Amino acid sequence: MRMTAVVNGTARRRALLASTLALLAACGSLLLPARASAQANGVAVMSGTWELSNPKTARNCRVHLGSESGLHGYQLGSPPACRVALPLLAQAAGWNLSGSVVTIVDSAGKVLVTFERDASGPGYVASADGLTLKPVGAARAPAAEPARAATGPAATPAFKAGAGVPPPPPPPASVSANVTPQSLAGLYGVAREKNKPLCSIDLTMKPARKAGLYGAQLSGGCIDSGLKIFEPIAWHTGNGRLYLVAKKGHEQGFSVMPDGGWQKDPPSGAQLFLKKQ
Secondary structure, three states, X not given: OHHHHHHHHHHHHHHHHHHHHHHHHHHHHHHHHHHHHHHHHHHHHHXXXXXXXXXXXXXXXXXXXXXXXXXXXXXXXOOOOHHHHOOHXXXXXXXXXXXXXXXXXXXXXXXXXXXXXXXXXXXXXEOOOOEEEEEEOOOOOOOOOOOOOOOXXXXXXXXXXXXXXXXXXXXXXXXXXXXXXXXXXXXXXXXXXXXXXXXXXXXXXXXXXXXXXEEEEEOOOOOOHHHXXXXXEXXXXXXXXXXXXXXXXXXXXXXXXXXXXXXXXXXXXXXXXXXXX
């Protein structure tokens, strides 16, 4: 009888342990989407132009933190002159956001510099390197996460008008499942405002060096400095979207509009429109 009681007790403990592990796993699976959503919202809010400065040398440069995924983290762009002013940018290939920490990484994913929220300002500070990262224009640091109560579930904070925190960007205006490279290839007008082209870009069917990409060429008379810095040399399509690929390798996505044109999406920084000619 004693042996039976011991066996039964062991079986109950094992069953209880299994139930506990299953409950913890379920809770974890519920938390992951929420964390992923918060991460995506934070990246969308930060996406845009930032000023990277080194107070020790009085050197600064404006960089673009993109929301499109790159090889390691999210895309980061900067003018060629910045690589001289701030040598760090010669190696920079992407950026990441984790809570209140921003990191800039190289092409291998190695962290080059780590920034933390500046308690006295709107940007970030790298205390170890003395560098600062401050928003320009519409870009901004995400709002701090609300403190959670000791007991009970935390309510999801709602965005309020005038609170200084914009809502997440709207979804693409339209997505077409019938988009193919053949249907997209051709000459496009490029504009900052609809129907007011500044430049033209030729999306060819000539295969680029990297598999799945096709050649792109910006018109020699383009007067838009931002496009010249981006310098698109290739393009591709996927999931009903169009992507321009810069010479440095980072990409910019576009979603199709009801009139058949294409708009930069997410709409971070200065807007950009493509219209087939």
